[in-house]
Amino acid sequence: MRHPGIPSPPRLSEPRESRIPYPLASSQPMLHDLDTLAAITLQDNAGCPEVGSGQRAPERIQKGPMFPLVSGIRRFLHVILPVNCAGCGKSLSDDPIPFFCQSCWASIRLLRGPACPRCGRQFASPMALKHSPSHLCAGCRRRRPSYTQAWSSYAYEPPLQEAIRLFKYRRKVVLADALGELWSSSWHDVPAIDVLIPVPLHPARLREREFNQSLLLADRLNRRLHLPISHDNLVRVRATKLQSELPRAARLKNLRGAFAVRRPGEVASKRVLLVDDVLTTGTTVNECAKALRKAGSGDVYVVTLARTV
Numbered sequence: 001m002r003h004p005g006i007p008s009p010p011r012l013s014e015p016r017e018s019r020i021p022y023p024l025a026s027s028q029p030m031l032h033d034l035d036t037l038a039a040i041t042l043q044d045n046a047g048c049p050e051v052g053s054g055q056r057a058p059e060r061i062q063k064g065p066m067f068p069l070v071s072g073i074r075r076f077l078h079v080i081l082p083v084n085c086a087g088c089g090k091s092l093s094d095d096p097i098p099f100f101c102q103s104c105w106a107s108i109r110l111l112r113g114p115a116c117p118r119c120g121r122q123f124a125s126p127m128a129l130k131h132s133p134s135h136l137c138a139g140c141r142r143r144r145p146s147y148t149q150a151w152s153s154y155a156y157e158p159p160l161q162e163a164i165r166l167f168k169y170r171r172k173v174v175l176a177d178a179l180g181e182l183w184s185s186s187w188h189d190v191p192a193i194d195v196l197i198p199v200p201l202h203p204a205r206l207r208e209r210e211f212n213q214s215l216l217l218a219d220r221l222n223r224r225l226h227l228p229i230s231h232d233n234l235v236r237v238r239a240t241k242l243q244s245e246l247p248r249a250a251r252l253k254n255l256r257g258a259f260a261v262r263r264p265g266e267v268a269s270k271r272v273l274l275v276d277d278v279l280t281t282g283t284t285v286n287e288c289a290k291a292l293r294k295a296g297s298g299d300v301y302v303v304t305l306a307r308t309v
Contacts, residue, residue, distance in 0.1 A: 085099070085100055085101040085104055086099055086100055086104075086159070086162050086163070086166065087100050087101065087104030087105075087107075087158060087159030087162060088101060088103070088104050088159075090103075099163075099166075099172075099175070100159060100163065104159040105159070105178075105182075107159065108154055108155075108159065108160045108182065109154060109155040109157065109160075110153065110154055110155075110186060111152060111153060111154060111155055111307070111309070113126075114126050116135070116136055116137035116139075116140055117135050117136070117149065118136055118137070118140040118144070118145060118148075118149060118150070119137060119139065119140050119145055119150050119282055120149075120150045120151050120152050120279070120307065121137045121139065121140075121307075122309055123137070145282065145286050145289065146286050146287075146289035146290045146293055146300070147274065147285060147286060147289035147300040147301065147302045148299040148300055148301055149191075149299075149301050149302070150279065150282065150285065150301070150302035150303070150304070151301075151302070151303050151304075152279050152303070152304045152305070152306055152307035153183055153186040153187075153303075153304075153305060153306065154182075154183075154186070154305060154306045154307075155306065155307070155309045156278050156280075156306040156307055156308045156309065157309065160305075160306055161306075163175055163178070163179060164179070164277055164278060164305070164306065167179060167213060168209075168213045168277060171209070171210065171211075173211055173216070176213075176216040176217060176219075176220055177220065179217060179220070179305060180216075180217055180219075180220020180221060180223070181220070182305075183217065183220070183221055183305050184220065184221055184223065184224040187221075187224060187225075190225060190273070191271070191299075191301055192271055193225075193227055193271050193272070193273045193301065194227075194228075194270040194271045194272070194298075195227065195228050195229070195230050195266075195267065195270050195271075195272055195273070196218055196221075196222055196225065196227040196228065196229045196230070196272075196273045196275060197218075197229070197230050197231075197233070197234050197267075197272055197273070197274050197275065197288075197292075198212060198214035198215040198217070198218040198229070198231065198274075198275045198276070199214045199234075199274065199275065199276040199284060199285065199288055200212065200214075200232075200234055200235050200236045200259070201214075201236060202236040202238070202239045202240070203236075204239050205236075205239070213277050214275055214276050214277055215231055217275060217277055217305060218275040221275065221303075225273075227273065230266060230267070232262070233261055233262050233263050233266050233267065234259060234260075234261055234262075234288060234291065234292065235259070235260055235261075235262055236258055236259055237257075237258065237259065237260045238257065238258045240254050240255055240258050251281050251283040254283075255283055255284060255287045256287065257287075258287060259287050259288050259290070259291040260291055261291055261292060261294070261295035264295035264296055267292055267295050267296065267297040268295070268296040268297070269296065269297070269298050270297055270298055271297075271298045271299045271300075271301070272292055272297050272298070272299070272300045272301065273301050273302075273303060274288055274289065274292070274300055274301065274302045274303070275303055275304075276302070276303075276304045277304060277305050277306070278304055278305065278306050278307065278308070279302070279304040279306070279307040279308070280307070280308050285302045285304070288300075289302070
């Protein structure tokens, strides 16, 4: 559905329970290796579809030919080597999902209620709207973000916090399916968008991590949105420290001038949907939006799976 100006946030629905196989906790390295072998093969970078082609960008991860065999071995090993839920510690030895129990997964909190229409920060109560000029939060009144509007679907707290950390920092890449399914289940309507762009990693970080978590999540989300993905136009031109390792005051300086657009013509006057995993201070997506607007883009909307609350 197309909305003029700043759109209303997407309508949300209750998260559905997921039965997608996840990788195992790092305390079970042998089982983790089997899960990874069963579910993924890391590929060399391949040519991605051009913007507007309607094809999904290659994600460097796909099911390998040994998936059925190794998945069967994995399920057998789960019986003789108990695995615990990463959320609550419950034994999952008799559960086909070896990472989170269904109770923990179903407890992930959907963000609802009054929020800043610019950055999406939750207000303490509906009364806060009456004391906020133009319904903006204090942070957006002090410094207007470069993006048009931002939404986040879930609270960045356990057990989702553990799931994202395992996916992002400990290479539990098959969590992309579960997180993508969870995320897409919260979406109904989106604003008018021309192109979807994931927040990029610096090449050095990509070599270290072997995948871009924002690209994987963008691809899963796009199975519902069906938008062209531009995976290599917005780039990180300067290596930076991890934002999560820095205090709030240092984050803005750390990312200043870190992003650029290679081919401005591809985003000129285009309405962009910028995708990231977690919104904390908003510095990363704001710097990305600055680069996109400098390149001549139209409105830049931001969506993240989760945000700190």
